[in-house]
Amino acid sequence: MSEILVPGIRLTNTKTVTESDTAAVYGSGLHDVFSTPAMIAFMEQTAMRSVEACLNTGEGTVGTEIHVKHVKATAVGRIVTCTVTLQEVNGRRLLFHVEASDETGIIGEGHHERFIIDNDKFISKIQG
Numbered sequence: 437m438s439e440i441l442v443p444g445i446r447l448t449n450t451k452t453v454t455e456s457d458t459a460a461v462y463g464s465g466l467h468d469v470f471s472t473p474a475m476i477a478f479m480e481q482t483a484m485r486s487v488e489a490c491l492n493t494g495e496g497t498v499g500t501e502i503h504v505k506h507v508k509a510t511a512v513g514r515i516v517t518c519t520v521t522l523q524e525v526n527g528r529r530l531l532f533h534v535e536a537s538d539e540t541g542i543i544g545e546g547h548h549e550r551f552i553i554d555n556d557k558f559i560s561k562i563q564g
Contacts, residue, residue: 440490441487441490441491441522441525441530442522443522443523443524443525444521444522445486445487445490445521446486446519446520446521446522447482447486447519447520448482448517448518448519449478449485449518449519450515450516450517450518451478451518452513452514452515452516453469453470453474453510453511453513453515453516454512455468455512457470457471458470458471458474458512459471459472462474467509468511469509469510469511470509470510470511470514470516470538470543472504472506472544475504475506475516475536475543478518478536479502479504479518479520479534479536479544479548480499480502480548480550482519482520483499483520483530483532483534483548484496484497484499484550486520486522486532487522487530487550494554494555495552495553495554496552496555496558497530497551497552497553498550498551498553498558499548499549499550500550500551501548501549502534502546502547502548502549503546503548504534504544504545504548505545505546506543506544507542507543507544508538508540508541508542508543510538510543514538514539515538515539516536516537516538516543517536517537518534518535519535520532520533520548521533523547528551528553529549529550529551530550530551531547531549532547532548532549532550533545533546533547534546534547
């Protein structure tokens with residue numbers, strides 16, 4: 437594991453909500469609004485990208501836990517901004533604060549846990 441992986445690493449990412457991000461498409465609701473599963477995936481993706489450059493060759497991260505509240509709906513066409521901040525590094529365990537907002541304010545926030553893995557060993561275990 438890299439020595440430069442320290443609390444405080446932060447990344448902000450943006451995306452425009454599309455039809456494919458909606459609750460109606462995900463099956464998590466009936467409306468054409470940014471779905472909770474899409475928001476969570478965006479948060480995980482942003483967290484993953486925030487530490488990529490700090491990992492050693494052959495390492496990656498996997499999401500293991502997420503605790504998020506989705507507090508406000510966002511319409512198709514709106515821009516969502518996700519900001520993640522690495523709060524804790526405990527061995528291979530990484531804990532992030534995650535927050536998503538649109539033009540009107542916060543739409544979701546919480547915590548996300550990831551673990552650093554050796555990519556080859558991970559795939560080898562899955563393939564059994």
